[in-house]
Amino acid sequence: MTPLLEARGLTVRFGKVTALDGLDLLAAPGEVLAILGPNGAGKTTFVRTIATLVRPAAGQLRVLGADVARDPMAVRRDIGLAGQFAAVEPAMTGRENLELTARLFGHRGRAAKKAAAAVIDQLSLGPVAGRRTSTYSGGQRRRLDLGASLVGAPRLLLLDEPTTGLDPASRREVWDAVRGLVAAGTDVLLTTHYLDEADELADHVVVIDHGRAIAAGPLSDLKASTGGTVIEVGVADEAALGAAGSILARVTASAPRFDPAGRRVSAQAAGGTRELAAVISALDQAAISVDEAGVRRPTLDEVFLTLTGDTSTSTQTNTSTQTKELR
Amino acid sequence: MTTTTLTTTTAIPRPARPPSAAGAALQVARRALLKYIRTPGLSVMAIVQSAMFLFSFRYVFGGAIQVAGSSYVNFLVPAYVASIVLFTGGGISVAVAEDKAQGFTDRLLSLPVPRLAIVAGRTLADSATNIWSILVTAAFGFLFGFRLTGSVAGGLAALGLCLVYAVVFTVVFIVIGLLAPGVQAAQGMSLIAFVFAFISSAYVPATSMPGWLQPFARYQPLTPMVDAVRSLIAGSASDVGLALAWSALLIVVFTPIAVLRYRQA
Numbered sequence: 001m002t003p004l005l006e007a008r009g010l011t012v013r014f015g016k017v018t019a020l021d022g023l024d025l026l027a028a029p030g031e032v033l034a035i036l037g038p039n040g041a042g043k044t045t046f047v048r049t050i051a052t053l054v055r056p057a058a059g060q061l062r063v064l065g066a067d068v069a070r071d072p073m074a075v076r077r078d079i080g081l082a083g084q085f086a087a088v089e090p091a092m093t094g095r096e097n098l099e100l101t102a103r104l105f106g107h108r109g110r111a112a113k114k115a116a117a118a119v120i121d122q123l124s125l126g127p128v129a130g131r132r133t134s135t136y137s138g139g140q141r142r143r144l145d146l147g148a149s150l151v152g153a154p155r156l157l158l159l160d161e162p163t164t165g166l167d168p169a170s171r172r173e174v175w176d177a178v179r180g181l182v183a184a185g186t187d188v189l190l191t192t193h194y195l196d197e198a199d200e201l202a203d204h205v206v207v208i209d210h211g212r213a214i215a216a217g218p219l220s221d222l223k224a225s226t227g228g229t230v231i232e233v234g235v236a237d238e239a240a241l242g243a244a245g246s247i248l249a250r251v252t253a254s255a256p257r258f259d260p261a262g263r264r265v266s267a268q269a270a271g272g273t274r275e276l277a278a279v280i281s282a283l284d285q286a287a288i289s290v291d292e293a294g295v296r297r298p299t300l301d302e303v304f305l306t307l308t309g310d311t312s313t314s315t316q317t318n319t320s321t322q323t324k325e326l327r
Numbered sequence: 328m329t330t331t332t333l334t335t336t337t338a339i340p341r342p343a344r345p346p347s348a349a350g351a352a353l354q355v356a357r358r359a360l361l362k363y364i365r366t367p368g369l370s371v372m373a374i375v376q377s378a379m380f381l382f383s384f385r386y387v388f389g390g391a392i393q394v395a396g397s398s399y400v401n402f403l404v405p406a407y408v409a410s411i412v413l414f415t416g417g418g419i420s421v422a423v424a425e426d427k428a429q430g431f432t433d434r435l436l437s438l439p440v441p442r443l444a445i446v447a448g449r450t451l452a453d454s455a456t457n458i459w460s461i462l463v464t465a466a467f468g469f470l471f472g473f474r475l476t477g478s479v480a481g482g483l484a485a486l487g488l489c490l491v492y493a494v495v496f497t498v499v500f501i502v503i504g505l506l507a508p509g510v511q512a513a514q515g516m517s518l519i520a521f522v523f524a525f526i527s528s529a530y531v532p533a534t535s536m537p538g539w540l541q542p543f544a545r546y547q548p549l550t551p552m553v554d555a556v557r558s559l560i561a562g563s564a565s566d567v568g569l570a571l572a573w574s575a576l577l578i579v580v581f582t583p584i585a586v587l588r589y590r591q592a
Contacts, residue, residue: 048433051433051436051437052436052437053433053436053437073345073439076345076437076438076439076440077342077345077439079437080437081433081434081437083430083433083434084430085429085430086430087429087430087431087433087434089358089361089362089431091361091362091365091366092358092361092362092365096361100354100357100358101434101438102342103346103350103351103354104346104351104354104355104435104438104439104440105342105345105346105438105439106342106343106344106345106346106439107340107342108350111340111342114340115339115340118339118340119339122339132365148434149434150339151339152341152342152438152439153339153340153341153342158437
């Protein structure tokens with residue numbers, strides 16, 4: 001079976017800046033792949049390289065078998081791109097926008113209208129399709145943008161931070177739309193710096209840092225590697241922060257992270273709420289007054305710190321073994 | 328699994344082949360034109376601006392400017408019509424920079440569209456809007472007192488030459504928009520056109536300028552372009568060859584830059 005994506009030593013440079021630094025990745029079709037990483041890690045550059053907007057300086061990238069450098073036209077026929085901004089024309093209606101993109105994908109006359117109608121149907125855009133997109137809400141505009149990337153029936157949909165800047169309700173709206181597409185059989189690659197977004201949508205994740213893949217595999221494995229949950233305590237008096245930190249360290253048996261400005265300390269806690277109860281009673285015994293205490297999922301920053309911290313010596317190994325992990 | 332991908336999305340048909348260059352260019356042009364027509368801030372303001380500038384030159388500054396052998400309004404209007412795009416063209420650069428900043432250009436480039444079609448479509452649409460503002464400006468010229476001194480055929484030939492310039496300047500402003508690092512920068516960079524518009528024979532005779540400024544005024548492209556329009560109206564064809572040569576040179580230099588810049592936008 002032709003891999004969905006096959007990157008070997010993919011390197012992209014902008015002047016002196018190396019955005020992708022020998023990235024290796026192999027992804028099979030039939031999965032939703034999330035590319036995670038902090039800002040500046042190279043996520044967007046990777047998407048833009050797949051979309052043939054950026055030329056690799058070295059290495060190779062094949063999209064469904066077609067080489068992005070040698071046969072970009074074939075790649076463009078197979079992909080749909082929805083970038084960080086909703087690239088729809090505000091002065092045109094939703095339907096007009098879809099028909100425009102359909103024609104630019106190669107549909108003619110009636111076929112363009114049919115493709116646009118199908119997308120409107122699939123993304124439940126019917127009620128707003130006749131309105132100019134300048135009147136759309138953020139979520140509606142993103143959904144239309146998603147639709148515009150779909151009217152050519154691409155085999156791979158590229159979503160670059162599909163919900164950045166959206167309110168929670170609009171994020172759900174976009175997630176539901178993406179799930180619908182996945183159910184209908186479209187392969188999706190998305191970048192995000194929200195762990196919950198990857199959680200909602202992705203089967204597999206690849207973590208990128210400094211232009212390289214530093215971890216890859218099923219999302220559950222990634223989360224397990226970071227201890228699952230985090231206990232965070234906010235103390236009333238900054239002087240007690242150190243004491244609270246040592247209690248946290250003792251109960252969770254992991255190194256606490258201090259945030260003196262926010263009078264907060266947090267630590268990875270495999271035991272979740274059970275360990276939280278122990279922490280709270282220990283804090284109580286030590287007479288440390290607490291503003292808040294709770295269990296939460298690790299932020300991507302924390303996942304990242306764990307990954308980059310733990311893998312600083314084994315980055316090489318991770319990069320070379322990930323091919324197997326991703327099948 | 329690839330087959331499931333194709334069959335389960337039967338609702339959306341897959342195009343048999345990519346669009347033709349001409350078809351894609353028309354779509355790109357259509358969108359840019361719709362944006363222009365449906366955004367009063369673009370279409371109406373361009374007209375208002377062109378009328379205001381002409382009004383100021385004709386009635387405010389005009390009285391103080393002496394031109395040998397002609398009334399100022401007859402000296403001014405042909406030049407103004409020929410160079411109006413230098414004043415309104417900043418809008419093209421801004422639109423191009425906006426498309427780049429807002430991801431529209433990325434979307435276009437990710438589609439199976441021939442690269443030349445993107446530039447061609449943009450040029451087609453912006454030339455059309457520029458031709459429209461040239462026609463409106465010419466009408467204002469007559470309204471503000473311009474009269475043909477020569478034949479109607481000469482006047483039409485002059486107008487035709489102005490339309491050629493509209494296309495030439497369009498490509499230049501597209502390139503400015505593509506080279507600009509941002510939307511505001513595009514606005515600022517397009518102001519360089521004012522230098523060419525004012526330091527030329529368009530608004531005052533070049534001979535009235537200080538000696539050190541005259542060489543630039545005399546040899547930059549706008550001066551022969553404007554002089555050619557004036558001479559066609561007067562019934563001769565002097566400078567027309569030079570004006571067309573400049574037009575051709577600008578097109579030949581700027582079109583490849585536009586195509587290349589779009590490729591790496």
